Amino acid sequence: MTTIAHCRSTSRCGRFQTMVCAAAVFLGKLIGWLALAVLPMLLFAATATATAAGQVQPEPTIEAASPPLVKLPETIKQPLALDRFTISYWVDSSGQASFAEAREQSYNNSPNRVSLGTSAKSTWVRFQVVNPASAERDVFLQFPHAYHNKSLGFYETDGKRLLRKAVIDLNAPEDNPYLYKGAGVFSFQLAPGEQKTLYVHSVSYSHQWFELQLLDAFHSKQALVSSYTDSALIVGILIALVIYNLLLYFFASKRENIFYSLYLVSAAIWIALSYGLLSGVFEVYGDTALQFHTSLMAFPIFLILFMTEIFKTKLHHPTEHKFLQAMLALLVVAFVWSLFDIQAALQPASSLAALMMVVTLSVGISLWLKGEVLARYFLIGHGFFVFFNALAVLYYKGMLGFHYVTSHGVGIGIMLEALMLAFIIAYRMKLLEDMKAVQEELKLQAATDPLTRLYNRRFFYAEADYLLQRAQSEHYPVSILTLDIDRFKQVNDTFGHAIGDRILQELADILKGSVRESDIVARFGGEEFVILLNKCDFRAASKLAEQIRVAVTKHAIELSASETMSFTISIGLTEVLLGKEQIDDAIHRADLALYSAKKAGRNRVEARV
The missing domain is CATH 1.20.1070 (Rhopdopsin 7-helix transmembrane proteins)
Incomplete structure (x- = not known):
């Protein structure tokens, strides 16, 4: 309720x-x-793809110094998945150096994963790769984080001549065979025993950081799937x-x-x-x-x-x-x-x-x-x-x-x-x-009776006024029941106040179980109770009142294992004259009906129109 x-x-x-x-x-x-x-x-992996490489005219030059050497697996049957090896790098502070100028510089050795900060926007990398196997090897040099670069260049040499190059302009990436889903990929071949020197030119916008990988075709595709x-x-x-x-x-x-x-x-x-x-x-x-x-x-x-x-x-x-x-x-x-x-x-x-x-x-x-x-x-x-x-x-x-x-x-x-x-x-x-x-x-405690947990008089009047206004505007009936326990003082005197309190609590349970959620049941004080029946006319209210009276009459309170007692109630009812009276007027008429029930012998329902 x-x-x-x-x-x-x-x-x-x-x-x-x-x-x-x-x-x-x-x-x-x-x-x-x-x-x-x-x-x-979570796994950090690179992406890759096999791409065709275009040839450029050889360009004779001389290496400035010997770069770090990366040795591939001894046999072609061994997988190639190198993600830890040594490289060397040089920071071009001018940002204008050509490949010919870059290869003449002194390089610093470093792991293949490196972060150089904001002062290395243009960085050149170089290292040597040798194939000790007895068969030709296809190798994929991958730059997984090309997506954050401004440009990226790959240069393949035999130590003296530039054999191939590939440049990726990230502002014009359309149809570039060396760029795949943010990764730079450069493929090359190594004959048995052949050694080549590779250069990578990384140009970043702000922070320079990168990783290089050497992979075979299988691992290149695998890295692509889990990029x-x-x-x-x-x-x-x-x-x-x-x-x-x-x-x-x-x-x-x-x-x-x-x-x-x-x-x-x-x-x-x-x-x-x-x-x-x-x-x-x-x-x-x-x-x-x-x-x-x-x-x-x-x-x-x-x-x-x-x-x-x-x-x-x-x-x-x-x-x-x-x-x-x-x-x-x-x-x-x-x-x-x-x-x-x-x-x-x-x-x-x-x-x-x-x-x-x-x-x-x-x-x-x-x-x-x-x-x-x-x-x-x-x-x-x-x-x-x-x-x-x-x-x-x-x-x-x-x-x-x-x-x-x-x-x-x-x-x-x-x-x-x-x-x-x-x-x-x-x-x-x-x-x-x-x-x-x-x-x-706290609101509930202020609005309810602590013994029966029913609403108290103050809350009843506040809610009843609202309900009557709504009933008048929506044109549905409202009825009022007033009731009290017959000879309650005698019960208290005979059985004590503890039993009297139990009677009040169990009556409250019967009343709550007999009405709808839209109705209001309140204890006004002592053994007096008032029920507002929402959307209920005089006829329906009379029927409900009789049902409540009968339910109370049949209810027995257990005093001990061998002794029980019962009690009765008297009920007065009326239908509210919406628009013609206040809630106090309706309760007064219901009280008059209740007094008539008392005078007529108690344990009965009386009504006033």
Whole structure:
């Protein structure tokens, strides 16, 4: 039984939001554990394809020094999948050196995975390859991360002459046989015992980092199939979180849901761009791809907006709010700058990211120390973000080596933080629902009789006035029953107040079980009860009143194992004259009917028109 239509809809909405909240917490945890289980298994692989190579005229020159030598497997039956070998590189600070000039320079030895920072936009790489097998070998030199380059060149020499070259302009990638889904691929042949020297010219927009691989045809195709599995998985989970969060916003209408969704969208775009998924699926390269790096400036903006909203810093933590606003202003300036000159805006991006991490982490710690319940969960998620992004910042600056964790640090950090932010939203919804439940319980206690759990007189009058207005406007009948227990004082005197209380409670249960959800049952005091029957005329009310009377008469209260007792009630009823009287007038007429029932011998129903 509930009160009236608007109360029922509020109650149902509360129950539904509680169900959504519980689902939010469960799904947030489920997605989090699944992602944390899968992330360590993500594999970083290169893409490849076999391409035909065009011949150019030989060009006689002399090597400046002996490059590192990479020795292929001894026999042709052994697989070729070299992803760890030594190369040498030279940074062309002018960016104008020709191949002839580049090969005369002094090179520095390095692993084949390298990050050189922002001061090495034009970098030349060289190494020697020898085939010790007794048969000719087809070799595929792959540059898996060509998608972030401005241009890429491959040069094949026999140590003295330039035999072949291939240049990829990422701003004009159409029909280039050396570019496949973001990977640069250069195939060449080595006769038995033959040795060749290879050069690679990598021109980046900002940060110079790359990886080289030497593969046979089988492993080249295998790398192609699994090129972007990890980034696709991360982006897929982020998109799922966006959809999930928008559903939460639909039911909760909280601004933090919008900021979180925008954070996820901008982060997903940047991850798809930075790890090759955007180029692999949509073939977006060069200057066009570079412009998408504005998302790098966008997602920290939405993260800070999320913090200000979820922690209500403007209202409760003004000092922390000022720091967040200052950081937000810097990020907005960087974002606007990136719209006009993305390449220049990316130069300080790593330093700005480091500053953002310091500010947000410091604010999180401060809020935690001040007792913010959600701050500790934020610090866990943001701690992951800061740790992995710190690795990425050092990597992009050339201070850490090329590893999967360092090269994918931003993506991993975003992923883990996004999952924790989803949990924070779900947990906050639970806290709000708990607070709402407490408030509803307090309201219920103020509106109900503590003994019978029926509504009290004050609540009855408030709801009855609303119901009568609605009944009058929608033209349906309303009836009133008043009743009390016959000779209740005598029962109390004979059996004691404990039994009297039991009679009141069990009568309340009978009344609640006899009416509909749209009706109101209230205890007015002592043994007096009033029932408002919604959409019930005089005839139906008379029938229901008689049913209640009979049910009470048949009800027995067990006093002991061998002794029971029963009691009776008298009922007065009337139909409300809508538009002609107030609720007090109708109750008064029902009371007069009740007095008539008492005078007529009790345990009966009387009516007044």
